[in-house]
Amino acid sequence: DAGVIQSPRHEVTEMGQEVTLRCKPISGHDYLFWYRQTMMRGLELLIYFNNNVPIDDSGMPEDRFSAKMPNASFSTLKIQPSEPRDSAVYFCASSFRTRGYNEQFFGPGTRLTVL
């Protein structure tokens, strides 16, 4: 199994531009999580999905952030418009219900820099 796949691995953009981060979870996993990691705030959960349905988006910082999961093998996290304070590493993770929601497998992350 290739594990959780994220793209791009690095993204540099200018303030005001739209940014789309992509995630392919492990096949068969029914939970998908988006996290953001910064030095100041650590690793924080933004949103998670169960069977492609958003369950809890209370961690999404503001309306500029949106996430979708159109099918079981693909999810996107979009920031529009982007701001310098959005610079962080964004991780996607997936898990399989019968192994426990909290046995999460993380992807390699996308390092986002907003200039």
Place this chain on the structure above:
Amino acid sequence: DAKTTQPPSMDCAEGRAANLPCNHSTISGNEYVYWYRQIHSQGPQYIIHGLKNNETNEMASLIITEDRKSSTLILPHATLRDTAVYYCIVRVATNAGKSTFGDGTTLTVKP
């Protein structure tokens, strides 16, 4: 989710056992203890979890005190590749993610 307290950093000699403590004095009866680690520039990696019994897998052992207010993650023979930030989190098994990972313990394995 219950709050956890971990030392900010620890050192361990290569080949020796690394014992990483975690305090979770407000843990509830249905909350599990989970351990993850994050090697520099990589995504966090699940290690092990337990409710009240000691657990062991191919990566580590988890010792939970009888009152469940603290636990210890044991890496039996630490290698340089075990240098990472180790996170202890406490969570209900059916709660798929309400808490952050906290600051964790930075373990440095030295030759």
